Amino acid sequence: MRAQxxxxxxxxxxxxxxxxxxxxxxxxxxxxxxxxxxATYVIDLQRDYLPPGVVVHFxxxxxxxxxxxxxxxxxxxxxxxxxxxxxxxxxxxxxxxxYDGTTDFADAVLDSASKAFIVAQQDALAPWLGPVQVYLxxxxxxxxxxxxxxxxxxxxGETFSTQHVVMVLAPGSDTV
Numbered sequence: 207m208r209a210q211x212x213x214x215x216x217x218x219x220x221x222x223x224x225x226x227x228x229x230x231x232x233x234x235x236x237x238x239x240x241x242x243x244x245a246t247y248v249i250d251l252q253r254d255y256l257p258p259g260v261v262v263h264f265x266x267x268x269x270x271x272x273x274x275x276x277x278x279x280x281x282x283x284x285x286x287x288x289x290x291x292x293x294x295x296x297x298x299x300x301x302x303x304x305y306d307g308t309t310d311f312a313d314a315v316l317d318s319a320s321k322a323f324i325v326a327q328q329d330a331l332a333p334w335l336g337p338v339q340v341y342l343x344x345x346x347x348x349x350x351x352x353x354x355x356x357x358x359x360x361x362x363g364e365t366f367s368t369q370h371v372v373m374v375l376a377p378g379s380d381t382v
Contacts, residue, residue: 214271225260293312362374
């Protein structure tokens with residue numbers, strides 16, 4: 207973030223929320239005090255794991271030596287897994303992301319997932335659950351490297367319910 211003031215900028219903080227979580231985290235950014243600053247903040251995904259598909263909502267809070275404060279508008283930053291060329295298709299409230307396999311394979315998975323979503327929504331008696339992001343990984347190595355530390359090696363899928371993200375090991379050669 208770049209900021210400028212007629213008085214020296216003394217504090218740049220960031221507030222952020224993960225997905226639909228109402229909890230807002232606040233942290234100091236890295237910058238050199240001055241009349242014009244460039245501030246940064248890094249979330250270490252090795253320590254504070256976030257799955258692909260989740261959105262980080264963030265806002266900068268700036269204060270100068272005169273005591274004046276200003277906050278930026280809230281912005282969104284989607285977390286991605288840039289290692290692959292993802293294809294994307296949506297049916298209802300379910301969006302499927304895949305990089306391995308044919309469109310027919312993806313259509314079959316998406317059809318099954320969207321039907322399961324409708325049943326889950328009815329069973330939960332909830333008027334709305336979603337949208338849900340489903341990520342299919344094409345092999346064990348890709349899948350394991352996308353999961354957070356401490357995940358059991360036998361895991362074939364993981365759900366992040368508060369972030370509405372599902373990650374599944376599903377090679378494109380599998381049949382649905």
